Amino acid sequence: MKFLDLTWKGLNELNDEHQSLPTKNSMAYRDKTDAETTAVAVEEIDASHNLISKFHPKFICSFKHLIKLKVCSNCLSEIPAQLSNLTMLKELYVTNNRLTFLPPELCRLQLEVLNLSGNMFKVFPPVLCQMVQLKTLLMGGNGLREIPKHITNLIQLEVLYLGGNAIRFIPNEIGDMLSLNALSLCDNQLTAIPTSFSKLTNLKSLSLHNNVLHYLPREVLSLVSLAELSLRGNPLVARFAHDLAYDPPTLFEIASRSIALSGTNYTTSCLPPQLIQHLNSASKCPNPKCAGVYFEHKYKQIKFVDFCGKYRLPLMQYLCSPECISSGTSSAASSEYETEDEEERSNDIIRRVLLG
Structure with missing residues (x-):
């Protein structure tokens, strides 16, 4: 594979009028085969660490077989739509530039790796949700405030890095990204993690440090592949939530609870289908002393669970009423409700917990 090295050249533009191609014997090329050194033969270009504010589409599109393009640490404020003509491009690195948007034509690219960290995106570019071939997407150090629900279109995505933004909320839909094995949401403004994370069974690394998390959902125990969990810099490391909320049940819910507890076989009764569906959605109180x-x-309520036999992490759990903890079990006490199976599983699955 031919590699064209244009790093640290003081270039202002990538333009064939300003920067002619190096000759066959130029040191800018690193031969990896004996193929002719021509634009068509070049498969990788690195033009990082220059002063490039734009590159001429005609120049960059002359590299028909380009697989990897790096234009990091430049002054780019836009990417030309004609870049979509590079049908063989698999990896694109445009970190530390001045990008605020991406042209919709880029959806025609078959990119597998895209690194846009260190730019000036305030809104998640819609075109990214159409790049269904992506396996790695890095967008750290921007100004993103939201994660779009349509990110679930990226069904092949394995690595998602969104650290260093201003994200406050994670949509439940992110739990449908079943191919994820590394997810970084560090250095944001998150106050909660959705329970839908329990579906990310292939997740191996989860970075949540430097947020505003007071607890984790108990569903985190379902992440059977999780090997690294980073939590430092969150309130849950130093202090835990108190005076947690309880909304009194409505009359409709009280009646539904009574039916559920009575043992009545309501599925064969003449109850409306909507009510039967509601009754089927009942959740059992996790307190073993409560039916x-x-x-x-x-x-x-916060329930503490041992991880690695050393750390006790606060996980959120839900009880049917405050009376379930009135028998001497408080949220700050040992995890009376935790089964031996849960505790053993939590010690086995998490190999590295980063709290400090």
Whole structure:
């Protein structure tokens, strides 16, 4: 493979009028085969660490077999739409530039790796959700405030880095990205993690440090492949949530609880289908001393779980009412409700917990 090295050349533009191609014997090329050194033969270009503010489409599109392009640490404020003509391009690195948007034509690229970290994106570029071939997407150090629900279109995505933004909320839909094995949401403004994370069974690394998390959902125990969890710089490391909320159940929920607890076989009754569906959605209270159930209204409590036999992490769990903890078990006490199986599993799956 032919590699064209244009790093640290003081270039202002990538333009064939300003920067002619190096000759066959130029040291700018690193021969990896005996093929002719021509634009068509070049498969990798690195033009990082220059002063490039734009590159001429005619110049860059002359590299028909280009697979990897790096234009990091320049002054680019836009990427030409004609870049989509590079049908063989698989990796694109445009870190530390001044990009604020991407042309929609880029959806025609078959990119597998895209690094846009260190730019000036305030909104997640819509075209990214159409790049269904992506396996690695890095967008750290921008100004993103939201993650679009349509990010789930990236069904092949394995690595997603969104650290160093201003994200406050994670959509539940992110739990449908089943191919993810590394997810970084560090250095944002997150206050909660959705329970849908439990579906990310292939996730091996989860970085949540430097957010505003007071607890983790108990569903994190379902992440059977998780080997590294980073939590430092969150309130949950130093202090834990208190006075958690409880909304009294409505009359409709009280009636539903009564039916669920009575043991009545309501599936064969003449109840409306909507009510039967609601009754089927009942969740059992995790307190082993309580036989209660709950629906929408429940009592939030912190439950501590051992990880690695050393750290006790606060996980959120839901009880049917505050009375379930009135028998001497408080949220700051040992995890009375935790089963031996849960505790053993939590010690096995998490190999590295980063709290400090």
